[in-house]
Amino acid sequence: MARRPSPQTSALLMALARRPSEWRYGYELGKEVGLEAGTLYPILKRLADRGLLEAGWESEPPAGRPPRHLYRVTASGERAAAELMAPPAHAAPRLA
């Protein structure tokens, strides 16, 4: 049975899908969708585990600062976001 994603998960996925080719930082994403780290990171992890986003490390961080983690929506994440953005249909989009 398809599970309806939480409003926070939907907001995050749609934010990522708006700029699908761009790698995004966690803090910036959290500010954009109004989520604090305590909510943001569990959702990011869950979306990555389900293959809806890919994560990687910054290759050239500025001196004196560790590389940051970056996130980008995958093709299946884009499809799930498109379903979320579409007008209400009979069933909720499936996130896995």
Place this chain on the structure above:
Amino acid sequence: MTVALATIMVRLLVRDEWGQAMLAELNAIEAPRARRRFARGCLRAALRRKVAWARLGAIALVAAVPAFMLTGPGGGGDLTGLVIFGVVVATCLAATVLAEDPLPAVSVIGGLLWWAGILASGTVRAHPQWALALVAACGVTAALRAGAVAGLGAAFAVCLSIFVVAVGTYCALPRLAPDVVPANARDRVAQNQVESTDPYVGELLLAGLLGLALIGAARDPRPAHGMRVNTSTDGRC
């Protein structure tokens, strides 16, 4: 203070890519208020992970070792004994912090089984060496299910669990200790308690050795192991 505490806690409790990701992001935030707020969020996110609670449980298990040993009868050993004991406890603590799965379910089951055994059966209490069979069974079960390191981790955690449940039980209920001292001994209950605790020191020493192996096998969670992204040139493939 908040930031430093959250950093230590996240580093200690969540030693994977996601813990590193939160800390790296925290490092990049400059505004003090935003940093504090983000740090509190990181700690909340860490505490929502099962592994964080498993690690806290394992740390509590290690902390119980000196608590029982130093408060129970016969705790004031010689200096060499205390040094060896200190090294073993420190090794167990390091292994608990570094292990990927610090408290596997099979080790919890093993510890509870031994506890039930010594509470319910005088025969089990009289044969502390049987605990080694339980350690081997837990280690082999975990190794068959998830590989050699998992087996090592399970054997380590079950050794610690068995030591804590046995010594803790004899501390709390000294009359349960098997009657092993001569009939004319003074303070038989306390002496039986000490003598019944001694065989379990083997489990503690074994936990120390397994802990050393676990420390050697611990994976480095640093970002060098993840996918690298060049934000300036990377496009979707």
